[in-house]
Amino acid sequence: MKKLLFVILLLAAASILAAHAQAQVIVIANPGVKATEVTKNDLRDVFTGASTALPGGGNVVPILLKAGTVHEEFLQAYIGKNDTAYRAGWRSLVFSGQASMPKSLETDAEVVAFVAHNTGAIGYIGKSTPHEGVKVLTVR
Amino acid sequence: MKRLFVGAMALVLGAVPAMAQSLEDLNIQIHGYATQGFLYTTQNNILTTSSSNGSPAWTEAVVNLTSQPTPKLRIGVQARYELLGNLGNAITLDWASADYKADERFGVRFGKVKVPSGLFNEIQDIDPSYTWALLPQGAYPITSRNSALSEYGSVVYGTFKLGAKAGKLEYRGWGGEVVMASDDGYFINQREEGISFTNGLSGVSYGGALHWRTPLAGLMVGVSDRKDNQWITAITDYNPGFAYYNLPTTLPGSEIFNAFNVPEVFAKYEKNKVMVAGEWGRLPVSGMVTLAYLPNQPFRADQRDWYGMATYKVTNKLTAGVYNSQMFDHQMALGPARYSKDWAISGRYDFNSFLYAKVEQHFIDGTAIGYDYSTNGVTPGTPSAAKYPTTRLTILKLGVSF
Numbered sequence: 001m002k003k004l005l006f007v008i009l010l011l012a013a014a015s016i017l018a019a020h021a022q023a024q025v026i027v028i029a030n031p032g033v034k035a036t037e038v039t040k041n042d043l044r045d046v047f048t049g050a051s052t053a054l055p056g057g058g059n060v061v062p063i064l065l066k067a068g069t070v071h072e073e074f075l076q077a078y079i080g081k082n083d084t085a086y087r088a089g090w091r092s093l094v095f096s097g098q099a100s101m102p103k104s105l106e107t108d109a110e111v112v113a114f115v116a117h118n119t120g121a122i123g124y125i126g127k128s129t130p131h132e133g134v135k136v137l138t139v140r
Numbered sequence: 141m142k143r144l145f146v147g148a149m150a151l152v153l154g155a156v157p158a159m160a161q162s163l164e165d166l167n168i169q170i171h172g173y174a175t176q177g178f179l180y181t182t183q184n185n186i187l188t189t190s191s192s193n194g195s196p197a198w199t200e201a202v203v204n205l206t207s208q209p210t211p212k213l214r215i216g217v218q219a220r221y222e223l224l225g226n227l228g229n230a231i232t233l234d235w236a237s238a239d240y241k242a243d244e245r246f247g248v249r250f251g252k253v254k255v256p257s258g259l260f261n262e263i264q265d266i267d268p269s270y271t272w273a274l275l276p277q278g279a280y281p282i283t284s285r286n287s288a289l290s291e292y293g294s295v296v297y298g299t300f301k302l303g304a305k306a307g308k309l310e311y312r313g314w315g316g317e318v319v320m321a322s323d324d325g326y327f328i329n330q331r332e333e334g335i336s337f338t339n340g341l342s343g344v345s346y347g348g349a350l351h352w353r354t355p356l357a358g359l360m361v362g363v364s365d366r367k368d369n370q371w372i373t374a375i376t377d378y379n380p381g382f383a384y385y386n387l388p389t390t391l392p393g394s395e396i397f398n399a400f401n402v403p404e405v406f407a408k409y410e411k412n413k414v415m416v417a418g419e420w421g422r423l424p425v426s427g428m429v430t431l432a433y434l435p436n437q438p439f440r441a442d443q444r445d446w447y448g449m450a451t452y453k454v455t456n457k458l459t460a461g462v463y464n465s466q467m468f469d470h471q472m473a474l475g476p477a478r479y480s481k482d483w484a485i486s487g488r489y490d491f492n493s494f495l496y497a498k499v500e501q502h503f504i505d506g507t508a509i510g511y512d513y514s515t516n517g518v519t520p521g522t523p524s525a526a527k528y529p530t531t532r533l534t535i536l537k538l539g540v541s542f
Contacts (some may be wrong), residue, residue: 034323041357051299052211053244059211080412082456084490091541092269094171096254097235100206100214101169120211 015025025073028115028134029122034058037138043078046122048089049099054122062124066104074124076140147411156446167208173541174201175267180535183528184507184517187283187327188225189368191533198537199223199269202234206371214239227283227325234265235435237288243298250294254350257313257364259419261281261288271451271461271488273535275502278445278480279404279421280465288366291316291345292481293330308353315346318368332513333520335376335395335429341394342396358411366402377431393431413453420446427533442470444510461486469508476529502533 012069029035033054045051047062054060065071069085073084093099105111108129115121116133125131160488177198181191189195198223201308206216218234254262263269264280274282293316300309318344320326327337349364378390406419423443431435449463472478485499504510513525518525 019435031380051244052241084456084493085453087493088268088490091173092263093170094169094206094268095173095202095204095218095251096237097216097218097237100208100216101171127276132309 027137064104171204173443175539177537184526232442245298258404268541274496276447276465310351312349338374344369371397397427415451441500476507477524480508481505498537500535504531
């Protein structure tokens with residue numbers, strides 16, 4: 001009984017941590033992007049190359065982080081793949097002539113700077129990262 | 141020249157990721173991949189290699205250059221070096237195209253383009269894209285894939301939303317000319333029988349595909365159909381035995397492929413760690429071989445293939461998979477040459493985002509696919525190009541991509 005309780009507590013802690021981790025990633029977009037909120041499906045379509053637009057119209061261009069906790073959390077929460085599988089999916093599109101590889105940047109600050117100054121750019125950063133000059137999209 | 145290309149690829153793969161990044165500033169990207177495979181078989185030799193002795197004659201290298209000068213326009217080119225047994229060993233143009241995407245509902249790509257039929261046709265030659273070392277050969281035969289892989293023409297594509305509860309419908313349409321060189325793997329058994337395709341084979345091909353992204357997240361159901369118009373090509377038939385009949389040893393003629401359709405039905409479901417997919421297709425080919433001095437020889441094949449596959453992501457780096465693939469030629473006489481049944485068990489390990497390895501074991505029954513007379517010491521023209529009805533094939537493959 002005690003073991004069962006321990007396992008339940010452990011699982012509950014893990015799910016709380018996971019939810020907390022998801023809350024630590026925010027999706028940002030260039031102020032020119034018309035959408036203010038997106039569905040998880042729409043976000044996944046853009047970041048997997050299945051779509052180049054969000055509801056409301058206008059082209060969007062996904063910007064990635066190269067690696068790190070924020071990148072892994074974003075993939076876990078919205079794409080459902082790890083980095084290796086995620087980039088393999090993009091390479092399928094690149095090597096079959098269907099897409100170009102999205103730009104990957106080193107730091108959250110670089111993502112903010114790029115998204116702020118490039119029409120249609122959409123990216124993700126840690127919640128605590130300063131993000132002046134971009135808009136935050138609500139993901140539902 | 142080819143060794144220089146492979147060597148250059150090795151240098152590029154080792155040193156270019158940084159270069160790839162800096163060229164992004166110019167909206168120009170360079171990507172590539174290379175693979176080295178090793179095949180071992182019991183019983184027969186397969187895929188034109190000496191696999192019964194263990195063969196490393198399976199090498200690929202691809203270089204890709206793309207630019208996106210505007211948000212809606214992308215241009216690119218991809219070159220490939222491929223060696224598989226006695227096939228390839230040449231650098232070819234994989235594709236070269238300009239792609240204009242007006243919006244989600246319409247885009248067009250033209251040049252030398254991949255044909256978007258079936259579940260895997262566009263990516264069947266892109267080894268980093270999937271778990272398997274060999275895709276189900278009934279649907280995607282590696283030695284003759286050039287007949288369906290790409291064409292000179294255009295592809296139109298787009299997506300329509302069907303509403304919140306009906307998912308999305310993706311469409312693709314294509315049309316153009318398929319061109320196969322005279323030394324293509326498609327003709328290997330005929331070549332070994334003495335028939336040469338003087339100018340290769342080319343002809344008009346067009347078709348369409350629909351992919352329904354269903355409301356059930358991860359489930360896609362699709363159909364495609366490809367129509368090849370009548371293709372006619374010049375051939376010669378070399379046979380020293382013709383001299384016995386006071387005929388020239390090399391006879392000129394032509395080979396006519398009647399028009400046919402290639403329908404395919406497929407589905408794929410992906411969720412979390414699991415992928416399940418299946419496909420059914422039909423390839424009915426008929427035609428006539430006409431040679432000077434000899435009666436016309438009709439030919440007919442009616443290949444029906446299907447497969448079911450599943451993969452499971454065991455860990456972040458390790459993926460395991462299994463498939464069963466079957467193909468029957470309903471025009472062939474009864475016997476092992478009429479069919480090919482293949483159970484495959486596969487593992488893929490991704491060391492990191494760039495380097496991976498594959499291990500695969502095949503249990504093949506039947507000799508309809510993948511065998512040639514020469515490497516198996518079988519008299520050309522015999523119904524089965526393999527000596528034995530079953531083959532066990534082990535594949536090891538290492539790949540790097542960036």
